[in-house]
Amino acid sequence: MTNDDHGDALLALLNSTPVTDGVAEDLMADPAYAAGLARRFGGEGTASEVHELARARDGLQDVARTGTVGVELDQILHDVAQAPSPLTPDGLHWHLAGPAAALPAARAIIAWSDLVTRRPGRLRPCGNPDCRRFLVDRSKGNTGRWCSMATCGNRMKARRHYSRQHAAAEPEGRDRDEPRRTS
Numbered sequence: 001m002t003n004d005d006h007g008d009a010l011l012a013l014l015n016s017t018p019v020t021d022g023v024a025e026d027l028m029a030d031p032a033y034a035a036g037l038a039r040r041f042g043g044e045g046t047a048s049e050v051h052e053l054a055r056a057r058d059g060l061q062d063v064a065r066t067g068t069v070g071v072e073l074d075q076i077l078h079d080v081a082q083a084p085s086p087l088t089p090d091g092l093h094w095h096l097a098g099p100a101a102a103l104p105a106a107r108a109i110i111a112w113s114d115l116v117t118r119r120p121g122r123l124r125p126c127g128n129p130d131c132r133r134f135l136v137d138r139s140k141g142n143t144g145r146w147c148s149m150a151t152c153g154n155r156m157k158a159r160r161h162y163s164r165q166h167a168a169a170e171p172e173g174r175d176r177d178e179p180r181r182t183s
């Protein structure tokens with residue numbers, strides 16, 4: 001098994017605490033959603049897997065926002081090891097061994113590690129300060145700023161447009177009470 005398949009699941013995990021219209025949500029509070037996420041990381045969707053996966057999410061969100069690695073991530077990985085599967089003519093394959101509850105969370109951490117080593121600087125928080133989502137920038141110039149152009153990108157553009165218009169309107173407002181300069 002490779003961990004490459006978990007990139008999309010990783011972003012779904014990191015983005016499971018969205019803020020919509022100013023209200024913070026935790027999608028993992030829905031047991032069915034949380035169990036589905038655990039299964040995407042190779043688990044069975046048990047409550048203990050979900051518990052560990054939520055800890056991994058919180059720790060990985062912190063790293064992505066602040067660059068600081070909390071102890072919970074090391075705790076999750078503590079009893080986990082990669083072990084060789086029986087050798088096949090295709091070569092050597094590795095599987096994750098350790099406490100069942102920790103395995104989906106460990107796969108999420110491994111997926112994050114794969115991402116930041118293969119694509120350094122590409123995982124980052126959305127540029128909309130009101131948004132709690134993350135993006136993986138796959139653009140050539142690494143210039144992506146929004147979790148989604150359709151939502152945050154357009155919203156931030158509209159906000160900048162509004163403040164430009166607002167700023168442009170202000171001097172005129174003041175001029176009304178002052179003699180107009182003729183320079």
Ligand SMILES: [Zn+2]
Nearest residue numbers: 126131147152
């Ligand atoms: Zn966003």
